[in-house]
Amino acid sequence: MTRAVVIGASGGIGAALADALAEEGADVLRLSRPDLDLTDEATIAAAAARAGTPELVIVATGVLHDGERGPEKAMRELDPVWLARQYAVNAIGPALVAKHFLPLMPRTGRSVFAALSARVGSIGDNRLGGWYGYRASKAALNQLIRTLAIEDKRRNDRGIVVALHPGTVDTKLSQPFQQRGRDLFQPGRAAVQLLDVIDGLRPTDSGKHFAWDGAEVPA
Numbered sequence: 001m002t003r004a005v006v007i008g009a010s011g012g013i014g015a016a017l018a019d020a021l022a023e024e025g026a027d028v029l030r031l032s033r034p035d036l037d038l039t040d041e042a043t044i045a046a047a048a049a050r051a052g053t054p055e056l057v058i059v060a061t062g063v064l065h066d067g068e069r070g071p072e073k074a075m076r077e078l079d080p081v082w083l084a085r086q087y088a089v090n091a092i093g094p095a096l097v098a099k100h101f102l103p104l105m106p107r108t109g110r111s112v113f114a115a116l117s118a119r120v121g122s123i124g125d126n127r128l129g130g131w132y133g134y135r136a137s138k139a140a141l142n143q144l145i146r147t148l149a150i151e152d153k154r155r156n157d158r159g160i161v162v163a164l165h166p167g168t169v170d171t172k173l174s175q176p177f178q179q180r181g182r183d184l185f186q187p188g189r190a191a192v193q194l195l196d197v198i199d200g201l202r203p204t205d206s207g208k209h210f211a212w213d214g215a216e217v218p219a
Contacts, residue, residue: 002026004056007036007047007097012171013116014060016191021056024195029054038093041100048100056198057101059115063089064134071131083133090137095144098161102152110158112198113148117141117163117209117217124218142209142219149207160201163209165217166190185212 004021008014009030018030029051036047038061064071069082094115105111120131121138142163149161168183169190185193193212200214209217 002056003029003052003054005029005031005051005054005058005101007031007038007057007059008061008116011060012187013166013169013190013194014058016187017058017060017194020188020191020195026056038096039088041096044093044096044100048104051101051104053104053106054101055106055109055111057097057105057113058194059094059097061089061093062116062118062138071134073130075132078132083136086133086137087140090134091140091144094141095148098144098148102148102155102159102161105156105159107156108158109156110160110203111156112160112162112201113152114162114164114194114198115141115145117145117165119165119211119217121163122209122218145209146207146219153206158203160203160206162201162205162207163217164194164197165209165211166194167212 004026006014006018006028009018010032018028021028031047035043037043063086066085072078098113102113105113118138119125120135121142123139126135145161145163152159152161167185167190169185169187171187190212197210197212197214211217
């Protein structure tokens with residue numbers, strides 16, 4: 001039986017991922033606030049202490065808007081406090097999860113550590129501008145994933161560390177920005193698509209960023 005950890009298991013995608021894994025027979029540890037707060041490393045360390053030896057860890061978290069704060073449309077809207085909040089949740093938090101959970105994962109055989117990123121974090125794919133903090137924090141996450149993958153390869157040469165773009169999913173995160181005529185996935189479908197991508201990953205894919213359809217997202 002696969003031992004899996006889903007962080008952000010109270011969110012739309014996280015809950016769907018945990019449910020789908022459980023339906024497949026995995027032993028799933030579901031973690032979310034207040035038991036695990038991405039901005040509080042002590043809670044991350046405490047959660048890791050009871051995680052056992054997971055073969056799969058998924059960080060299904062992120063912040064795009066919070067109260068009156070949302071994506072910046074222009075540089076005049078840049079605010080240091082809001083930028084720091086986005087970096088804390090979208091980049092630093094997942095990196096700290098990796099710090100505490102990757103060492104728990106098997107040292108031999110296939111394992112997967114995956115964090116939800118976003119296509120807008122791709123520097124090469126940025127043609128519209130705007131969304132400064134979200135883009136930059138997800139780009140930072142992608143770089144952290146790449147760097148973590150290089151180091152983790154020395155621990156387990158069959159370990160896989162990746163970023164995943166789920167597409168636009170009908171959750172609280174995307175709700176204010178959903179557009180008519182644009183592909184919109186329900187959480188259950190998004191979860192199945194992401195798990196299919198994870199199932200198809202090879203060790204040579206470690207450090208990369210993949211979309212819901214298995215296509216690699218440019219850096």
